[in-house]
Amino acid sequence: MATEQEQLALLRDQIDDIDQQIHRLINARAKCAMQVAEVKLHHHTPDQGDPVFYRPEREAQVLRKVIDRNEGPLEGAVVARLFREIMSACLALESPVRVAFLGPTGTFTEQAALKHFGHSAVCVAMPTIDDVFREVEAQAVKYGVVPVENSTEGVVHHTLDNFRASGLKISGEVELRIHHNLLVKPGSDLRSITRIYSHQQSLAQCRLWLDSHYPSVELIAVSSNAEAARRVSEEGEGVAAIAGEMAALAYGLDHGYNNIEDHPENTTRFLIIGHESVGVSQRDKTSIIAGSQHQPGALYQILEPFYRAGIDLTRIDSRPAKDGAWGYVFYIDFVGHQDDEPIKQVLKEVGEKSILLKILGSYPQAVI
Structure with missing residues (x-):
């Protein structure tokens, strides 16, 4: 009967062998990614603009296969998050992705950017949502990340x-x-707090907790x-941040209390913005802006073709x-890709009934 130490030694040897195999395969994948870049550059012509290395639909398909x-x-x-980082590192070998996000450093938008692009992306903080759009439009960065809606506080x-203008x-x-x-701040007395800083939406998302603990x-x-966190780091005793x-x-702040949001399923949705259209990934969404005349049944006329097509x-x-x-435009998200034949027909009909139809993009549904 093997002793505990002998059993652990055998298992650790197995782990070392597996680690070597994983290491070899990761490097093999990286070399393959570099070859992909070489093929794209070889067949690229100047009239096509900059070569496209990042394909959102392809990455979504890979991550779905990992999960399935x-x-x-x-x-x-x-496991999908592990592959996300491998793919991010491999993409950086082809061409590092520069991404603007609503800053400053430490925001949930930065966290969303890293979740989507991985930690090998070059993330650049912008002071406002307007600045994120402008930075991408000027092609100073390839993509931008902006918040669009929260499950408890609604749309941004x-x-x-x-x-509308972009x-x-x-x-x-x-x-x-x-x-x-x-x-x-480290060493602070939670009983001495007199001011709490945060974004207005975060204050709203923690309203019940705040009323109960710090009325x-x-x-x-x-x-x-x-x-808010920056201010707390620079001020003295008696202040706190929700972040x-x-x-x-x-x-460099300590946690006084964790997970103080009123709703445990509290989720924010972010959008990735860029210049290129995205191909079909099989599980897609499309976003549009539609405008109609100010008359009875105007919204019904826009929505009815979607209902009829299921x-x-x-x-x-x-x-x-x-x-x-008193004129309004409608922002609509729906399941499917604009290149799907049924959706082509619906968009054609909506365009005929609307005074405005702008397709904001089709893109893969969130995977991780």
Whole structure:
């Protein structure tokens, strides 16, 4: 009968052998990715613009296959995140991806950018959503990441409004579970807190918890949760921030309380914006802007073709048209790709019934 140490030694030898195999295969995959880049560059001509190395539909398909074939004991999403980082590192060998996000450093938007592109992407913080759009439009970066809606607080209207004037396309989406923490400077007394900083949406998402734990504390809305964490790092005793783990790490803060959001399923959806259209991945969404005359049944005329074709609408929002009193445009998300034949017919019919139809993009549904 082998002793405990002998059994552990055998298992550790097996792990070492497996690690060597994994290492060889990762490098083999990286070499293959470099060959892909060489093929694209060889066949690329100047009139085609910059060569495209990042293909969102292809990456979504790979990650779905990872999840589908996973047999455990690791969860499919865990394994997919490992592959996400491998793919990010391989893509960086072809061409590093520059991504603008709504900053500063430590925001949930940065976390969404890293979740989607991996840690080998070059992420650049922008002070406003407008700046993210401008940076991508100027091609100073390849892609941008902006928040679009929260499961408890609704849509981010400023993001929707930017799409009206922008020629950028949506190339992906990220769904991020939002966990809020009460952050303080190391050594702070939680009983002495008199001010709490956070973004107004985060304050709203923690309203019940705050009413229960700090009913008399001054709540101060700032531009972002990361800005809240920065202020706490620079101020003295008696202040706290509501922010996420990245902000805590970025500004050296301690966790006073964890997961203080009122709804445990609190999730924010982010959009990836860029210049290129995205091919079919088989599990796609499409986003459009549609406008109609201010008359009875106007919205019904836009939505009825989707119902008749059996197309699943996942989101409908209205915003002022800004080109006349009480006029509105509708932001609509639905399941499917604009190149799918049934959707082509629906969009053709909607275009005939609308005074405005703008296709913002078709893109893979969030995978991880």
